[in-house]
Amino acid sequence: MSTPIPRLILAGLSGGTGKTIVSLALARAFERMGMCVAPFKKGPDYIDAKWLSLAARRPCSNLDPFFHTDEALHALLKHRSEGCDLSLIEGNRGLFDGKDEQGSCSTAELARKLDCPVILTIDCTKMTRTVAAIVQGCATFEPGLNLAGVILNRTAGERHRSVLRASIEANTDVPVLGMLPKMAANPIPERHMGLLSDQEYGSDRGGQKALNILAGMAEQWLDLDGILAVAENAPEFLPEPGPLFAGAAMEKTVRIGYVDDAALWFYYPENLEALEHAGAELVRLSVLDPTPWPKLDGLYLGGGFPEVFAERIAGNREVLAGIKSMSQAGLPIYAECGGFMILCDALECDGVRHPMAGVFPATTTFCPKPQGLGYTEALSLKDNVFHREGTLIRGHEFHYSVCLDEGMQHLDFTMKMVRGMGAGKGRDGLLYQNTFAGYNHIHALAVPGWAPRFVAAAQTLKRG
Known part of the structure; x- marks a missing residue:
């Protein structure tokens, strides 16, 4: 029709x-x-x-x-x-x-x-x-x-x-x-x-x-x-398309927080909807507000402008410490670009070093020119709670920061960049426990397994 x-x-x-x-x-x-x-x-x-x-x-x-x-x-x-x-x-x-x-x-x-x-x-x-x-x-x-x-x-x-x-x-x-x-x-x-x-x-x-x-x-x-x-006068639309997400919407059984404030707000609406469809109740959070966060079963940190608010984020020590504690406890945490910068030891802007959450022993520094720009293709090298080994993930990157080399040889990268820069040297997707972070942005409709795996990991930890 x-x-x-x-x-x-x-x-x-x-x-x-x-x-x-x-x-x-x-x-x-x-x-x-x-x-x-x-x-x-x-x-x-x-x-x-x-x-x-x-x-x-x-x-x-x-x-x-x-x-x-x-x-x-x-x-x-x-x-x-x-x-x-x-x-x-x-x-x-x-x-x-x-x-x-x-x-x-x-x-x-x-x-x-x-x-x-x-x-x-x-x-x-x-x-x-x-x-x-x-x-x-x-x-x-x-x-x-x-x-x-x-x-x-x-x-x-x-x-x-x-x-x-x-x-x-x-x-x-x-x-x-x-x-x-x-x-x-x-x-x-x-x-x-x-x-x-x-x-x-x-x-x-x-x-x-x-x-x-x-x-x-x-x-x-x-x-x-x-x-x-x-x-x-555009032609009638053919053919009749299918649903956005596969299967019936699941009962909401876990709470996944996502930071949505002036520092981090890069989220495709379909990514959030995919998490809800898979069974997540979403909780909006802030890394700029000192208000304590509620109990969560998972955390999604999108991209944005952490460099603009680096001093305020660094001063919000209780929230940053809470993020690190969640990571150490094994909660699934997915971070893209700006979220990745917050999970590192520090963020450097204009020669000033601002301490961040410290989940990963790395420093990102803000540069005057883009360090990664355009479409990406990344190959998942190992199974994790978000991506299966062997999955080719199409995404994009647009970042002015770069991840400094110090200590990176000791980090666990899970993705090989087939196209794009990633965190450097053809790698991206840092992994610690169930915390995954990198410069790559994804769209849920292009990576249909991401949201169900994210929610399933949160459910498993909650039951355990």
């Missing part, structure tokens, strides 16, 4: 062309019109996804052909779109940019897999007729791509906009769906890993003022009716 899902992808020619700002503006503008918008982000990304969820006032899911099978992509889009008026997907990097020269796993590939029309955002700074050539080239570069419209960004004035529109209309069949002026200032500032977190956004808590400013810009400068028509 076919399903109508009004949908579109907002793409760009490269990173930094303004597609995130346009995506946020459209999500909030349509939400202000009373529409239910299902937001999605293509590729491995937490920050843009968080802002999209704020703009649409609904959780944002990530879609990526590298992580997800075609069946998982269809299931995610279908289930997250149920009851919504519009599914809005923000692309990543350039439209045809993927993990190799063929553009594998690109935004264009995702558009073809989901039979989804594309609206291209173009930075028109110091260009006029050349933009028409770019549009025409993108429209015909790959068979099967439905380039349904363009949004022209950073235009200089009415004369500039007039020449741009006339050139595109005279030389292509692609409609212009809006032209945005240059912004005096970005209402959502950036830092080393992308947009500033909404949790650190000063008096505008949650960035609501900034999002409403962007919505007003969209209402003034973009053809919202035309953009909505593009989405509504």
Whole structure:
């Protein structure tokens, strides 16, 4: 049975062309019109996804052909779109940019897999007729791509906009769906890993003022009716996808804590849902708040910005000591990137050494440039409570810190990096007791055994 899902992808020619700002503006503008918008982000990304969820006032899911099978992509889009008026997907990097020269796993590939029309955002700074050539080239570069419209960004004035529109209309069949002026200032500032977190956004808590400013810009400068028509003209969705998670949801028998505060908040919603589906009651925690934690059967430490809050985390000795005690007691603890940094002996920032939980005798240091960036493939070298030996785990990494070599020869690494940097020297996945930590991020739908094994380990320890 076919399903109508009004949908579109907002793409760009490269990173930094303004597609995130346009995506946020459209999500909030349509939400202000009373529409239910299902937001999605293509590729491995937490920050843009968080802002999209704020703009649409609904959780944002990530879609990526590298992580997800075609069946998982269809299931995610279908289930997250149920009851919504519009599914809005923000692309990543350039439209045809993927993990190799063929553009594998690109935004264009995702558009073809989901039979989804594309609206291209173009930075028109110091260009006029050349933009028409770019549009025409993108429209015909790959068979099967439905380039349904363009949004022209950073235009200089009415004369500039007039020449741009006339050139595109005279030389292509692609409609212009809006032209945005240059912004005096970005209402959502950036830092080393992308947009500033909404949790650190000063008096505008949650960035609501900034999002409403962007919505007003969209209402003034973009053809919202035309953009909505593009989405509504998307083909009906085939085939009918299966469920997100295998089997029936289990009774909740264990409590797994996860840190969700300004320091650590990089979690795919499906990872948390997978744990709940497998039988976990989730408890939200903080490494910044000195409030004692409740009794737990397991702990999940996601990524984030521990380097920004290193002094506060280091001063929260009771919580750090509690984490080490849980690890020594054999509770299953899974830590990704920022969580891994907190489990080490220390975190160095700007020459200052901040003591952390001390589960692993290693130090991480924050660097001015990325130390690991992109898709990863990691081979599990030994059985542990999270991964079976021989499992090839697809994930991603994006970290500015590096794990120093001192003492690393004595550490137990459980993963060989087939693709990516990991903790260094082709290794990742430190293991102590049932504590697993590394720079690799995973998505639960790409590693379906992770959540059931995590919960089963917590159940075994609780019974024992």
